[in-house]
Amino acid sequence: MDPNVLHLVVAAVLTVAFVVITALVWSRAQVKTVFWWIGLSLLPMGLYLLGLAPAVVGAYETLRDWAYALQLTPVAWVGIALAGLSALLMLGSRLIPSESYRDRRAAQKEKKAKAAASGSARPQVGSGTPSRPAAQAPAPRPASQPRPAASKGGSGDAEMDEITELLRKRGIN
Template structure:
């Protein structure tokens, strides 16, 4: 009974604010206030307030377990490890796709310490791999050329 009184009082207050906004010829604002004012009555009439109370209670119970239960912390650690592994493997997979194929053991990449002192514009232009047309990236050839000219 108290829930009904509060929800209809909120609806009436919202309708009053919407009416005041409409009186001041702020029709867009009045429409927004009217829409928000209908929410409490609609939630009460559809019976969603008990559902919201149940959801809030369950979230509170979960938060209590989160703070006090070591099993929940283990689950969070496992989720974090899983996301980290997915991100690392995705990044490593992209590097392998972007890297040109090696011609042999002599074509091994130089260490970062050697390349750190050399400017990127002084690097010799790399030959375009033959597989780029097979991967469906042929449309991006002009973009690759522009980036190559700028040293990116």
Template sequence: MLTAAVSFVLTAGGVAVAGLRAYRRRFLSATRWFAVALVPAGLYLTGLFPVARTIGGEFADWATKLVFDPRVWTGIVLLAVSAALLLATRWVGRRRAVDAAGSGPAAAVPAPGRAAVTGAPAGPGAAAPKSAAPKVAAPKSAAPKSAAPKRGKRDDGLGDFEDIEEILRRRGI
């Protein structure tokens, strides 16, 4: 009986606050207050207060045992060890997968005669990597290119495209 009285008093108080919020033209806030005000009456009418009391009591018993029972502490330690082992095996598995894929310490050194990722020569006698553009022999009448850039042209970083343009111009395209 006391639970019913407390539930309906809380609901009435919430509805009163919702009414004041609506009077001040704060309708969104009033709707929230009204929604929250309906919760205690709904919990009482559905019979969920005894369930909440049972859950609260069981939780309090567990918390008391947590503090005073060594068996519970042993269980917590076992759970921590289990979690640590699972995390460690996952970490080791990822390390092995990375090493097997070729990005581990053994793959960091380039093979002799092969260029490294940065494009630098791999060994002391290795040549720099060649450009991907195909080279076409220049006709005998063509003048060799000078190393200095031509006047009037600016360096816009498209030097590789100049070779392609020249090849296309020679072929009449």
């Protein structure tokens, strides 16, 4: 069989398989996961159409020859451990929820507001920006005041309700 036809068949089968997986994942996954699967679905046929199928086969054969010739010396085991650790860290980092710039900025503002409310509103030497006087700081809510109820359109999550209430008071919706 002609290698070019074989490459086309393999690329087509992989593309169809990835499209099926993408279709199964579509309704249950996050948008970024669906986009990743769509990109993976397009990759095999893209490599074939670019003429890179022989290079992919060559890379596979090179890796196979390397694996057969590998001698598991202590240095090789250290290399395996380092490569495994790096792969674990890179893949594990995808599980950490991302924090947007807005989230960090909101956390900084909240931290400054708490510092101003607690009476440490004096400007620090060398800070370059004077802080608000304590009289202008938002008053902390007494512990006896009830939190917004979930029945008033709240989400049922006390922290989210509190954040929503703060944003509403400041005119940010």
